Amino acid sequence: xxxxxxxxxxxxxxxxxxxxxxxxxxxxxxxxxxxxxxxxxxxxxxxxxxxxxxxxxxxxxxxxxxxxxxxxxxxxxxxxxxxxxxxxxxxxxxxxxxxxxxxxxxxxxxxxxxxxxxxxxxxxxxxxxxxxxxxxxxxxxxxxxxxxxxxxxxxxxxxxxxxxxxxxxxxxxxxxxxxxxxxxxxxxxxxxxxxxxxxxxxxxxxxxxxxxxxxxxxxxxxxxxxxxxxxxxxxxxxxxxxxxxxxxxxxxxxxxxxxxxxxxxxxxxxxxxxxxxxxxxxxxxxxxxxxxxxxxxxxxxxxxxxxxxxxxxxxxxxxxxxxxxxxxxxxxxxxx
Amino acid sequence: xxxxxxxxxxxxxxxxxxxxxxxxxxxxxxxxxxxxxxxxxxxxxxxxxxxxxxxxxxxxxxxxxxxxxxxxxxxxxxxxxxxxxxxxxxxxxxxxxxxxxxxxxxxxxxxxxxxxxxxxxxxxxxxxxxxxxxxxxxxxxxxxxxxxxxxxxxxxxxxxxxxxxxxxxxxxxx
Numbered sequence: 001x002x003x004x005x006x007x008x009x010x011x012x013x014x015x016x017x018x019x020x021x022x023x024x025x026x027x028x029x030x031x032x033x034x035x036x037x038x039x040x041x042x043x044x045x046x047x048x049x050x051x052x053x054x055x056x057x058x059x060x061x062x063x064x065x066x067x068x069x070x071x072x073x074x075x076x077x078x079x080x081x082x083x084x085x086x087x088x089x090x091x092x093x094x095x096x097x098x099x100x101x102x103x104x105x106x107x108x109x110x111x112x113x114x115x116x117x118x119x120x121x122x123x124x125x126x127x128x129x130x131x132x133x134x135x136x137x138x139x140x141x142x143x144x145x146x147x148x149x150x151x152x153x154x155x156x157x158x159x160x161x162x163x164x165x166x167x168x169x170x171x172x173x174x175x176x177x178x179x180x181x182x183x184x185x186x187x188x189x190x191x192x193x194x195x196x197x198x199x200x201x202x203x204x205x206x207x208x209x210x211x212x213x214x215x216x217x218x219x220x221x222x223x224x225x226x227x228x229x230x231x232x233x234x235x236x237x238x239x240x241x242x243x244x245x246x247x248x249x250x251x252x253x254x255x256x257x258x259x260x261x262x263x264x265x266x267x268x269x270x271x272x273x274x275x276x277x278x279x280x281x282x283x284x285x286x287x288x289x290x291x292x293x294x295x296x297x298x299x300x301x302x303x304x305x306x307x308x309x310x311x312x313x314x315x316x317x318x319x320x321x322x323x324x325x326x327x328x329x330x331x332x333x334x335x336x
Numbered sequence: 337x338x339x340x341x342x343x344x345x346x347x348x349x350x351x352x353x354x355x356x357x358x359x360x361x362x363x364x365x366x367x368x369x370x371x372x373x374x375x376x377x378x379x380x381x382x383x384x385x386x387x388x389x390x391x392x393x394x395x396x397x398x399x400x401x402x403x404x405x406x407x408x409x410x411x412x413x414x415x416x417x418x419x420x421x422x423x424x425x426x427x428x429x430x431x432x433x434x435x436x437x438x439x440x441x442x443x444x445x446x447x448x449x450x451x452x453x454x455x456x457x458x459x460x461x462x463x464x465x466x467x468x469x470x471x472x473x474x475x476x477x478x479x480x481x482x483x484x485x486x487x488x489x490x491x492x493x494x495x496x497x498x499x500x501x502x503x504x505x506x507x508x509x510x
Contacts, residue, residue: 007365007411039409046368046407047388059365061412088401112484113462115389117401118408245483 002046003055007039009064013188013222019060021190024217030144031211038062038220040084041119043111044127051135053128053143062220069120071096079226083122087111090121090174100226102177102235102254109239110173112246122221125175125185125201129168129212130248131158142166142210156317157250160325162275163313164204169249170212175202175278176254177237178224180268186223189216198224202277212276230266232259234336238328239272249273251324253281255332262292269308269332274325284308284329296333305329350414354379355423363410370394372410373420381421381457392485395458396420402465402484421457424464439505440464440498449498451489459485463499471507475500 010016016038023036037056039045040063048054062068062084069084073095081090090096090107097104111119128134129142131150139145148166150158159167175198183198201213215221229235235256241247252272258265267288269281287304288296305326312322351360354377361367361376370387373379373396382405383393389407396405397419405418424438440460443449450456459482466473466481473481478499487495 002366004364004366007409039412042409042412043389043404043407046409050388059409063412112392113466113481114392114395114402114404114484118403245480 002049003052005049005056006058007061008058009061011064011066013062013065013068013220016060016062016065016220017188017190017218019058020220021218023058027217031217032143034217036060040123041086042123043115043119044123048128048135053135068222073099075228077225078228081121081224081226083221083223084120087116087119087121087124087174088113091116099229099233100177100181100235102180102237102256103174103226105237106173106177106239106252106254109237109245109252115246121174121224124172125178125198125221126213126215127171129166130171131166131168134168140166142168142205144210151315154317155315157248157273158315158318159275160312160314160318160321161279162204162277164276165207166205166210166276167315168212168276169273170202170277171248172278173237173239173249173252173272176252176270176272177235178226179270179278179280180235180254180256181226181229182268183224183226185221186225187215187219188222189219193222199278199280204276229256230258233257234259236332236335238332238335240324240328251321251328253325253328253332255329255336257333257336259293262294264288264291264293264296269329271308271325271329274312274321281308281329283310288333301330301333304333348411350411352410352413352415353417355419361410365409365411367410368406369396369398369408369410369413369418370405372413373405373418376410379420379422382461383454383457385454390486391455391458392462392482393455393458395461395485397461397465400465400468402462404484419461419464421460424460438464439509440467440502443498443502443505444495447494447498447501448491449494450487450491455485455487455489459487459495463502466499467503467506471503473499473503 032054035057039059068082070082072080087107133140133149141148178198185196187194237254239252240250249272254270256268267285269284271279284304309322309326349362361372385391385393387406389404394406425435428436462482462485478496
């Protein structure tokens, strides 16, 4: 059973930020020790509360804030997603399927139907690590301990790129698609508002900040905006799981290409499941930018995909991720 | 707790609609909807198995969508409409008659869609939500529709058949 806590309904984002600011003033050294936390879908938060990984004194419910579940689109300004848009709504929105295909696909592949009905896009980006040492009864480095047990332990699901002191991977699927579409987070604190690209939002945990993202103790996401993609932009999200549905990604790829006639004017290839943050396969992007569709289909996609994985440093149990990542990149590019 | 935060620690009274009837419960904020249904309202059809949103045995319908009641706080269901397995069978208008099973329940019996039966209420509620959104699903859509519900007996093929049979029964019942 969860430890007792208070529960407060916020009626505005500003009120939620104020409650976070007042309650988390003492600035706990570990993010897990924040006395006040927001609850939206609750699908991740309640699991870490039930496992006593976090034990907030107060939950601030933001589902009572009006209009945070809106999806709006305007060609001039692009797509506006409220942080409470459910994964189900993302998955079914016609315009998102049409113009931001990889995002709808990522939402669809993210979890079971029940979880997609409950989970919000904002909360999805703020999920805690799924590493079993983090979730289990281990005082691991990410939780403030001295050692990452996954490095020498059971690391089948862990990072093969950009490994820091923690080698977890970020569990979000939509994150990769949002980055491919150059999305920006609008973040509100008690006294200031700031904008941050989704790509910058995710961080490799550092000794000073053992967290997977840059959200401060007193901040919340109030909107996610995506520019309108140029004409002839196509995207896809591919995700490999242990089974066909409802698992976390072993490896995933959001790929987006903007064509200029027969040429690739812009390419974005963002991988999940391979690094502590969503990983931009820059080498592969550079390899294909400016090249033609027929190049792509006559060996270029394969070459670019394999180059993208050349810096991988697999651990004892996750060497499969490098060839899997290359295969997914290739398959994604050939689908565009 | 910081003194300048509003107090909300103690139990509170919330009213929600469960199977078309208003129910009032007096619960702590940490009470899940699942525990409120089972412990406070005596509706034990929704099952507590993993209690972490992984198995689907606690599936109920909130509004018009299937959710996991183990990852839902009861206090956040105030004013909401909840459907559980107990609400599916309807009274037959003929005097002295027994409850009439819902088409999905009927289909589960016809298709032998369970062994131990523990996951069945969750499976049925997931299928009910699926059929309300998609009255004529393909086999693949049924598989996706119950992909959030585990059956450790492995009765899946018959669960899929039952869902397709229920869709047929509901369509012909018009």
